[in-house]
Amino acid sequence: MSKIPSPSDISILVIDDEVVTVRRVVQVLKKEGYQVTGSIDAAEAMDEVAQKSPDVIIMDVHLQDADGVELMQRVHGLAPDIAVILITGYASIEHAVLATKKGAFHYLAKPFKVQELRRLVQEALFMKYDVAGNFSEKMLKEASFDEIIGTSPVMQDVFTLISKIAPVDCHVVIQGESGTGKELVARALHKESNRSKSPFVSFNCGAFAEELVANELFGHEQGAFTGAVTSKLGLLETGNGGTVFLDEVAEMPLSMQVKLLRVIQESNFMRVGGLSSLPLDVRFISATNRNMEKMIASGEFRQDLFFRLKVVLIKLPPLRDRVEDIPLLCAHFAKKIADRFGRVVPTISEDFIKPLYDYGFPGNVRELEHVVEHAIALSDKDVLGVTNLPVELLTGGHRADAEKDIKTSLKKLEKNHIFEIYRSTGFNQSETARVLGISRTTLWRRLKEFDSLDS
Ligand SMILES: Nc1ncnc2c1ncn2[C@@H]1O[C@H](COP(=O)(O)OP(=O)(O)OP(=O)(O)O)[C@@H](O)[C@H]1O
Ligand SMILES: [Mg+2]
Numbered sequence: 001m002s003k004i005p006s007p008s009d010i011s012i013l014v015i016d017d018e019v020v021t022v023r024r025v026v027q028v029l030k031k032e033g034y035q036v037t038g039s040i041d042a043a044e045a046m047d048e049v050a051q052k053s054p055d056v057i058i059m060d061v062h063l064q065d066a067d068g069v070e071l072m073q074r075v076h077g078l079a080p081d082i083a084v085i086l087i088t089g090y091a092s093i094e095h096a097v098l099a100t101k102k103g104a105f106h107y108l109a110k111p112f113k114v115q116e117l118r119r120l121v122q123e124a125l126f127m128k129y130d131v132a133g134n135f136s137e138k139m140l141k142e143a144s145f146d147e148i149i150g151t152s153p154v155m156q157d158v159f160t161l162i163s164k165i166a167p168v169d170c171h172v173v174i175q176g177e178s179g180t181g182k183e184l185v186a187r188a189l190h191k192e193s194n195r196s197k198s199p200f201v202s203f204n205c206g207a208f209a210e211e212l213v214a215n216e217l218f219g220h221e222q223g224a225f226t227g228a229v230t231s232k233l234g235l236l237e238t239g240n241g242g243t244v245f246l247d248e249v250a251e252m253p254l255s256m257q258v259k260l261l262r263v264i265q266e267s268n269f270m271r272v273g274g275l276s277s278l279p280l281d282v283r284f285i286s287a288t289n290r291n292m293e294k295m296i297a298s299g300e301f302r303q304d305l306f307f308r309l310k311v312v313l314i315k316l317p318p319l320r321d322r323v324e325d326i327p328l329l330c331a332h333f334a335k336k337i338a339d340r341f342g343r344v345v346p347t348i349s350e351d352f353i354k355p356l357y358d359y360g361f362p363g364n365v366r367e368l369e370h371v372v373e374h375a376i377a378l379s380d381k382d383v384l385g386v387t388n389l390p391v392e393l394l395t396g397g398h399r400a401d402a403e404k405d406i407k408t409s410l411k412k413l414e415k416n417h418i419f420e421i422y423r424s425t426g427f428n429q430s431e432t433a434r435v436l437g438i439s440r441t442t443l444w445r446r447l448k449e450f451d452s453l454d455s
Contacts, residue, residue, distance in 0.1 A: 007033035010125065011052060014038045015045045015059035015071075016087060021110075025058055025087075028114050029121065042066035046074065053079045056124050058108070058117075061088045061096050069099045076103050083124035087112075093447065094427035097419075115153040119324050122151060126327050126350070146188040148181055149332045152322035158185070161314060166192035171264075171284045171309050173249070175292070176316030179366030182287040183247065185314060189285055190243040198242030203235050206251030213256045215272055224273025236269055239282050249286035249309065250295055254302070261305045284309055319361040319368060326356050329365060333372040334384070344382055351386040359393055418446060 012034050014025045022038035029036045037054075039045040042065050049057070057075060061068040072084045086107040088096040096107035105124045108117060143151040145159040165172065166189050174182045183202075190200045208216055219234030236244060246252070252260070263269045264284070268277040286309050295301040319325065330348050338345040352375070361367050375388035386394070418436065425431040433443040 008035065010056070011035045011037070011054040012056045012058065012121065013045060013048055013052075013054040015042065015057065015063065016040065017060065017064040021060070021087065025117065028117055032118060032121075034121075042071055046071070049075050049078055049082070054082060055128060056083045056085065056105075056121055058085045058087060058121075061086045061092050061099065061107070069095070069102060069104075072099065072104055073102065081128060083128050085120050085124060094422070113153060115151075115156055119151055119153070123324065123327075126353075143328050144332075146184075146191060148184050148188060149329050150322065150325045151328055152324045154317050154322055155325060158314060158316065161312075162188055163192065165189070165312050167194055169194070169283055170311035172286070172312045172314060173292075173306075173310040174285065174287045174314045174316060176287075176289060177318045177364055178289050179364035180316040180318060181365055182289075182316060183245070185316065186243075186245045186285040186287060190245075190283075193243065193283065195242050195283060199239050200243045200245065201235050201239035202245040202247060204247045205256075206248040210253040210255060213253060214259060217256075217260075218269055218271050220272035221274045224271070228273065231271070234269075234271065236263070236280055236282060237271075237278070241281055242283075244282045244284050246284055246286040246309075248288065250288045250290040250292060250301060252301075254300075257302045257305050261302065261308060264305075264308050286310075319364045320359075323357045326368065327353055329368055330356075330372055333369050334376065337369075337373050337376050341376060343376065346376060346379065346381070347383045349383055349385045352384045352388060355386065355389060355394055414446075418443070422447075 012029055014022050014029075014036065015038075016022045016025070017040050019040055022040060026036045026038040037048060039048060042063050045059075048054075057072075059068050059071065063071065068086055072086070075082055075084060080103075083105040084103070086096045086099055086104050087110060088107050089110050093107070093109055096104070096109075100106060106120055108120060143149055145162060148155070148159070150156065150158070162185065172186075172189060174185050176182050187200060190196060203217065205213070215232070215234070217234050217236055219232045219237055220228050222228060222231045224231075263280060266277075267280055269280050270277050292301060292306055292310075296303045296306060327348075330353060334348055335345050356368070356371070363370075371390065371393065372384075374390060375384050379388050418432070421435050422429075422432045425435065429440055429443060433440045436443065438446075
């Protein structure tokens with residue numbers, strides 16, 4: 001088993017008869033630190049392959065002087081381990097899909113985003129070198145924001161949003177399923193803000209009985225109620241000048257929601273039993289895994305408070321919708337956990353990673369972290385493989401209880417069904433649309449959407 005070399009030792013060849021495409025792809029990948037050459041001529045490119053045997057080739061399916069698939073087969077005749085990524089226009093997607101059956105690593109449909117290109121190259125290298133445990137420090141750094149890891153375009157967008165709004169002193173709501181990293185994002189926002197030297201205090205809005213919430217948040221004066229023998233600082237006062245993280249904000253009792261609204265509107269608060277208002281200067285970052293719109297509609301959460309808190313909304317997607325983050329997250333957790341256990345950082349093989357793509361992860365990143373921890377705790381080898389995965393994970397890819405997986409599974413079923421018919425009609429779109437009883441535009445939209453669905 002080999003390790004992924006550093007980017008400067010990785011060579012990539014780009015072949016396309018469109019000079020603009022070659023230039024763009026070369027430029028993007030050079031920025032990543034790879035050695036990249038471009039060619040617009042198939043024969044010249046084959047000479048290059050014979051001499052240099054690049055790690056990855058990115059090429060057009062239809063070249064002027066050659067058929068991309070045939071060229072790929074010639075390449076594989078020379079060096080079977082070169083990962084080939086085909087660039088295709090939408091019209092030739094079926095051609096590219098078939099090519100993946102003939103050995104192409106994947107295809108990239110035009111127009112593609114820079115992140116997609118980077119991700120595919122990273123995945124191709126991952127497959128080629130059969131490791132996940134050895135992403136270079138640079139790779140990890142580039143794919144992370146503070147402690148948050150993510151190569152997927154959605155997470156990269158989240159990073160951009162965090163850096164944009166962190167220094168702006170606005171209240172933020174973070175929405176996402178359990179274990180998607182809401183607290184991590186809240187801490188990153190604080191760390192990157194102008195309040196970073198002041199406290200970050202966390203308050204779980206669901207953890208206290210209704211009558212105690214005000215006491216916890218606002219504190220109380222001595223003698224405010226029986227048993228209040230001394231005064232007590234509330235969380236707002238402790239966090240004054242800094243950031244207050246309202247975790248599980250949806251669980252905040254309605255009576256408290258009114259009080260909090262007033263506090264935000266007036267920028268002051270009163271301790272329980274207090275007689276005078278104290279000035280308050282905090283940034284609220286709230287987190288929730290609930291559907292707030294529904295809660296507002298049913299009267300469980302005040303709309304006016306939600307609007308105050310949600311100047312900016314950050315949505316964190318579930319892990320099953322960004323499975324491309326899995327290899328790097330595994331590498332990150334392997335390092336973190338092995339360091340904690342005082343063990344050698346294990347290499348993670350592809351057969352450890354592969355089943356994870358289909359699992360669904362109802363517990364999201366937190367669950368993935370536990371999977372890696374479990375594997376490292378029980379393994380005495382330097383390499384983690386499929387045998388180190390919990391049995392439930394291998395058999396429970398489509399757990400009946402993971403209601404959330406159903407949507408994804410249905411999408412996959414739908415995808416398979418449409419592709420089956422698409423294939424059986426010899427990739428005739430009009431005929432496929434007719435058989436399915438949908439319009440050609442709908443079919444086109446579905447096919448495009450499926451491109452982004454990993455399966
Ligand atoms: N993108 C990520 N990169 C690295 N670690 C992550 C990422 N997302 C989550 N984690 C890790 O997963 C665990 C759960 O994250 P966190 O507590 O932020 O989730 P959460 O959304 O607040 O969950 P809950 O709703 O259950 O409170 C933490 O150990 C965190 O470090
Ligand atoms: Mg949390």
